[in-house]
Amino acid sequence: MTNKYYEFFCPVKVIAGKAALEHIPYELAGLAAKRPMIITDKGVRAAGLLDPVVAACEESGLEIVSIYDDVPPDSSTSVVRDIAGVYRSEKCDSIIAIGGGSAIDTGKAVNILVSEGGDDIAKYSGAGILKHPLKPFFVVPTTAGTGSEVTAVAVITDEAKGVKLPFTSSFLLPNAAVIDPRMTLTLPPHITAATAMDALTHATEAFTCMAKNPLSDAYATAAVKKVSNALLAVMDNPKDSDGRLELAQASTMAGIAFSNSMVGLVHSLGHATGAVCHLPHGLCMSLYLPYVLEFNLESIREPLGELLLYLEGPEVYATTPASRRAEASISAIRKLRDQLYKRCQLPRTLKETGKVEESQLDHIAEVALDDGSIMFNPREVSLEDARAILRRAWA
Amino acid sequence: MLAKRIQPMVFQARRMYVELMFQVMGRALQAVSEVDNTVKEESRVLPEGFLFEMMVMPDGPSMVVEHTGLGRFRYHGNSAPRPVDLSIQFKHIAHAFLVLSFQEKTSVAFANDRMLVDGDISYAVRMTRVLNRLESFILPKLIAERAVKEYPQNLHLPEKLVSAARIYLKVATNFVETVRA
Numbered sequence: 396m397t398n399k400y401y402e403f404f405c406p407v408k409v410i411a412g413k414a415a416l417e418h419i420p421y422e423l424a425g426l427a428a429k430r431p432m433i434i435t436d437k438g439v440r441a442a443g444l445l446d447p448v449v450a451a452c453e454e455s456g457l458e459i460v461s462i463y464d465d466v467p468p469d470s471s472t473s474v475v476r477d478i479a480g481v482y483r484s485e486k487c488d489s490i491i492a493i494g495g496g497s498a499i500d501t502g503k504a505v506n507i508l509v510s511e512g513g514d515d516i517a518k519y520s521g522a523g524i525l526k527h528p529l530k531p532f533f534v535v536p537t538t539a540g541t542g543s544e545v546t547a548v549a550v551i552t553d554e555a556k557g558v559k560l561p562f563t564s565s566f567l568l569p570n571a572a573v574i575d576p577r578m579t580l581t582l583p584p585h586i587t588a589a590t591a592m593d594a595l596t597h598a599t600e601a602f603t604c605m606a607k608n609p610l611s612d613a614y615a616t617a618a619v620k621k622v623s624n625a626l627l628a629v630m631d632n633p634k635d636s637d638g639r640l641e642l643a644q645a646s647t648m649a650g651i652a653f654s655n656s657m658v659g660l661v662h663s664l665g666h667a668t669g670a671v672c673h674l675p676h677g678l679c680m681s682l683y684l685p686y687v688l689e690f691n692l693e694s695i696r697e698p699l700g701e702l703l704l705y706l707e708g709p710e711v712y713a714t715t716p717a718s719r720r721a722e723a724s725i726s727a728i729r730k731l732r733d734q735l736y737k738r739c740q741l742p743r744t745l746k747e748t749g750k751v752e753e754s755q756l757d758h759i760a761e762v763a764l765d766d767g768s769i770m771f772n773p774r775e776v777s778l779e780d781a782r783a784i785l786r787r788a789w790a
Numbered sequence: 791m792l793a794k795r796i797q798p799m800v801f802q803a804r805r806m807y808v809e810l811m812f813q814v815m816g817r818a819l820q821a822v823s824e825v826d827n828t829v830k831e832e833s834r835v836l837p838e839g840f841l842f843e844m845m846v847m848p849d850g851p852s853m854v855v856e857h858t859g860l861g862r863f864r865y866h867g868n869s870a871p872r873p874v875d876l877s878i879q880f881k882h883i884a885h886a887f888l889v890l891s892f893q894e895k896t897s898v899a900f901a902n903d904r905m906l907v908d909g910d911i912s913y914a915v916r917m918t919r920v921l922n923r924l925e926s927f928i929l930p931k932l933i934a935e936r937a938v939k940e941y942p943q944n945l946h947l948p949e950k951l952v953s954a955a956r957i958y959l960k961v962a963t964n965f966v967e968t969v970r971a
């Protein structure tokens with residue numbers, strides 16, 4: 396196709412592997428930062444995950460000036476304003492966000508306020524508002540799924556208006572993403588499973604949706620392979636730190652893939668289900684992935700068939716006729732879901748979650764149709780289509 | 791302006807084409823919103839007085855329509871009476887030309903980073919569906935299939951012919967009215 400065109404961008408330095416945390420002082424010094432603030436949540440602190448970071452910095456003579464550990468699961472404009480106040484009064488000069496999606500998004504938003512000034516984060520909502528680089532910003536993910544450490548987006552709730560404010564700018568990207576297997580070692584089984592399925596969905600949608608491109612394809616396939624190889628091993632042996640690192644890297648790679656080629660209908664339905672029924676995001680991804688792939692099947696037969704190599708390995712790929720590979724990829728994903736159900740009861744249908752009423756399906760379908768990611772789904776989706784998929788995912 | 795000396799005619803023709811297509815789309819959008827229930831249903835949710843703009847960066851051709859309520863649109867020409875609520879911006883006139891000459895689908899242009907959305911994404915999603923519906927109405931089926939992701943199943947030939955005729959008629963009247971005004 397002569398009209399083929401794409402863009403690919405990821406300026407985040409990835410610092411990954413054994414003793415990665417100990418690189419933080421050196422990397423901060425390289426950006427002339429001397430007074431970092433840590434932004435995190437109570438869960439991270441309770442799990443003892445702050446200790447290795449603080450110890451790594453203090454051993455190098457770098458003092459952590461302030462620790463804010465009260466980020467809620469759904470971060471809000473007032474939380475962002477409060478943290479920015481602490482940052483200013485403590486004269487901090489850089490931010491280290493440690494946690495999952497919410498702590499990372501909060502870090503991004505606080506960075507806007509402390510760099511651009513003011514107390515009203517809503518003023519900076521939207522795309523392309525920021526015109527200058529922000530303060531030095533590091534991210535240490537403690538889940539392996541969201542990929543937020545490499546995405547240029549943050550979402551913060553405006554409680555007063557009851558809306559979610561999106562922020563998009565390449566300046567939100569951290570200077571470095573620090574991926575250390577110690578940070579995900581204690582993740583409980585059902586969160587390990589759900590977040591890994593989020594990463595798998597990022598990679599699968601990036602590879603099969605409309606904005607796919609050769610560079611993001613490379614990251615997506617590598618991420619699928621890592622999740623397929625490592626997830627069940629980690630479920631069986633949670634202290635497997637090599638496997639943990641594989642999943643964490645898969646999450647970052649899938650994040651790089653989808654931040655450049657977007658996601659599709661699995662995410663539209665997942666965002667809608669999260670909004671209507673408050674189900675965790677990763678769980679929604681795991682629920683919908685096979686059903687959406689079946690819906691998209693005839694538009695994505697070729698790339699989906701190619702994924703079989705990364706899902707099941709070369710033997711299965713070679714012995715499966717080309718015309719059956721796409722279906723075999725869907726079966727592989729279903730098989731993985733069955734295994735996860737066996738190990739940690741990760742629900743496979745909406746009914747199995749016990750948190751969704753059948754009467755809510757129509758509302759979920761309507762909300763999904765307004766979700767931005769639906770634009771990049773390879774097949775056009777009508778309200779009727781969305782309803783039909785939800786009914787299939789029901790039980 | 792070296793480029794201008796080399797290909798002035800091509801550039802001028804492309805710009806004129808884009809301007810013309812924006813006019814046709816703006817008028818057709820107004821017309822379609824008066825006759826097509828799918829478009830009305832889709833647009834109903836937009837706030838009254840909602841201003842939608844498509845434009846070429848940095849200050850090229852543009853088209854502005856207003857949602858006047860109940861799913862109806864009014865075409866405002868190339869300038870808005872107040873700041874717009876949603877803007878779809880082509881990065882370059884060459885990209886606008888690709889889309890408006892139906893060589894590149896609107897959804898593909900989004901996927902290819904040809905254009906930016908400024909405003910609420912959920913409204914942008916709706917407007918993209920409205921534009922798809924519009925394109926499948928005003929274009930012959932062969933070209934429309936190239937322009938939209940999926941040609942609507944519920945758009946049968948007689949309905950399309952009747953509707954298209956009415957829309958063309960309305961577009962034509964609107965042109966005449968503009969000339970007279």
Ligand SMILES: [Fe+2]
Pocket residue numbers: 541593596597662676680
């Ligand atoms: Fe996701």
